[in-house]
Amino acid sequence: MSLITTLDHTIKELIQQTLEEAKQTNQSVIVSHIKEVDAIDPLHFLASSEELFLGERFLWSTPERDFTLAGVGNELILENNHSTIERFSAIEKEWKRFKKRIINTNSKDKQDGTGPLLFGGFSFDPIKEKDPLWEAFSEAKFTLPTVMVTIINSKTYLTVNKLVTPHDNLLDCLKHFEQTYSQTTHHHLIDCEKVNEFSTIEYKTSQWLKAVDKATNEIRLKEMDKVVLAREVHLKFAEKVNPYQVLNRLHKEQPTSFIFGFENGLQHFVGATPERLIKKQDNEVLSTCLAGSIKRGKTQEQDIQLGEQLLKDAKNLIEHDIVVKMIKEALTNCCYEVISPKSPTLLKTKNIQHLYTPVKGYVQKGHSLLSIVENLHPTPALGGFPKEKAIEKIRELEPMHRGWYAAPIGWLDAEDNGEFVVAIRSGLIEGHNVALFAGCGIVAESNPKSEYLETKIKLKPMMSALGGVDNE
Ligand SMILES: C=C(O[C@@H]1C=C(C(=O)O)C=C[C@H]1O)C(=O)O
Numbered sequence: 001m002s003l004i005t006t007l008d009h010t011i012k013e014l015i016q017q018t019l020e021e022a023k024q025t026n027q028s029v030i031v032s033h034i035k036e037v038d039a040i041d042p043l044h045f046l047a048s049s050e051e052l053f054l055g056e057r058f059l060w061s062t063p064e065r066d067f068t069l070a071g072v073g074n075e076l077i078l079e080n081n082h083s084t085i086e087r088f089s090a091i092e093k094e095w096k097r098f099k100k101r102i103i104n105t106n107s108k109d110k111q112d113g114t115g116p117l118l119f120g121g122f123s124f125d126p127i128k129e130k131d132p133l134w135e136a137f138s139e140a141k142f143t144l145p146t147v148m149v150t151i152i153n154s155k156t157y158l159t160v161n162k163l164v165t166p167h168d169n170l171l172d173c174l175k176h177f178e179q180t181y182s183q184t185t186h187h188h189l190i191d192c193e194k195v196n197e198f199s200t201i202e203y204k205t206s207q208w209l210k211a212v213d214k215a216t217n218e219i220r221l222k223e224m225d226k227v228v229l230a231r232e233v234h235l236k237f238a239e240k241v242n243p244y245q246v247l248n249r250l251h252k253e254q255p256t257s258f259i260f261g262f263e264n265g266l267q268h269f270v271g272a273t274p275e276r277l278i279k280k281q282d283n284e285v286l287s288t289c290l291a292g293s294i295k296r297g298k299t300q301e302q303d304i305q306l307g308e309q310l311l312k313d314a315k316n317l318i319e320h321d322i323v324v325k326m327i328k329e330a331l332t333n334c335c336y337e338v339i340s341p342k343s344p345t346l347l348k349t350k351n352i353q354h355l356y357t358p359v360k361g362y363v364q365k366g367h368s369l370l371s372i373v374e375n376l377h378p379t380p381a382l383g384g385f386p387k388e389k390a391i392e393k394i395r396e397l398e399p400m401h402r403g404w405y406a407a408p409i410g411w412l413d414a415e416d417n418g419e420f421v422v423a424i425r426s427g428l429i430e431g432h433n434v435a436l437f438a439g440c441g442i443v444a445e446s447n448p449k450s451e452y453l454e455t456k457i458k459l460k461p462m463m464s465a466l467g468g469v470d471n472e
């Protein structure tokens with residue numbers, strides 16, 4: 001085959017070696033090849049992969065855009081529907097099995113975020129009765145992409161993975177790499193200027209307001225300290241929504257947030273969240289306490305004044321402190337050192353300002369990234385306090401099903417490095433329909449009307465990315 005001659009010698013040897021190992025052990029082996037390439041636009045790459053990899057694409061980008069992952073193809077899927085915390089450990093166990101059988105090229109100077117890694121997420125509450133909107137989403141689902149673009153600062157890397165089974169043959173494996181490399185060079189452009197028309201259907205608003213009222217009373221009666229209640233808004237568009245256009249706009253309009261997109265069949269779960277749950281690099285972990293909110297000002301002066309007001313506001317400080325306390329406690333259980341500033345500062349995104357406290361820790365041996373995700377989820381920024389009581393209240397009072405909203409989403413590699421955020425400021429796109437989600441931390445001093453206005457601000461990033469008008 002003349003085609004195969006363009007592949008370099010080392011890949012051929014590597015594939016040969018992988019195939020032999022798969023046959024000898026009678027088990028599948030992951031082979032992964034990384035190379036540095038010329039700049040690729042991640043969104044064009046994703047949009048261009050529609051024909052080959054429809055339903056199997058993801059995007060991840062960190063604030064300031066210094067780290068981006070764009071993956072296509074489900075080379076391997078790890079998923080489960082456990083209704084207990086086992087949904088975290090089951091992914092870890094399965095990944096451990098595969099991790100033992102990875103053959104990696106150029107592993108010496110491998111950068112974090114290149115090579116074989118899993119991208120995916122979890123549901124918020126596996127016990128809540130399923131809703132048709134989220135039916136296709138498992139309680140935990142991760143994929144090893146067939147092809148992935150990694151952009152670190154201004155360098156671009158391409159990873160091609162293949163799950164080699166004992167029944168594969170050399171020529172097919174070689175073709176996989178050859179074809180993949182030739183396909184990733186053709187890209188379409190995305191039209192981002194288009195304005196979309198939609199009608200908004202407010203969803204069970206009065207029920208949500210009543211739930212806030214009820215929760216506030218229960219908190220005043222000391223049944224719990226805090227509970228986060230979310231609501232859902234449905235939008236119907238005249239035309240099919242292009243998820244990559246939406247992601248492109250989020251990417252540009254929300255530079256201080258993480259951008260994520262997870263395509264699951266015909267549905268796309270996308271968002272721009274400012275809230276990191278946990279990042280782990282070797283034994284160093286970083287988490288973010290983000291709770292307490294106020295709008296941005298129309299002028300710089302007003303903006304500063306609103307920020308000052310938030311920093312002193314008793315109700316918001318209570319919301320925030322509950323989160324700091326819990327995250328520090330959870331990290332103290334797995335770290336030998338936990339460091340955080342004494343008082344919060346402000347984190348400003350395009351549409352909102354939050355109270356912000358970063359927490360850093362050094363993990364003791366034996367604690368994995370997913371075990372920390374399991375212990376943190378949900379933090380009182382998304383659930384409440386005490387944790388179990390709050391989850392039960394959400395299940396009882398919230399007039400919606402959260403699905404993957406407010407739950408951990410992110411990536412992890414074979415060395416147990418990775419990062420998870422909480423999937424807020426998000427929406428689920430399917431054809432002409434989009435469901436958006438936003439919630440608020442309810443404490444004793446909460447007032448349903450102002451919490452409602454807070455959810456409206458939190459819906460803005462997605463509304464704007466969808467082409468809707470900023471009407472306030
Ligand atoms: C629940 C959401 O946001 C959370 C709630 C906040 C609050 O109530 O002040 C602030 C940040 C987030 O932790 C959401 O955006 O949907």
Ligand SMILES: [Mg+2]
Nearest residue numbers: 292293440441
């Ligand atoms: Mg709040």
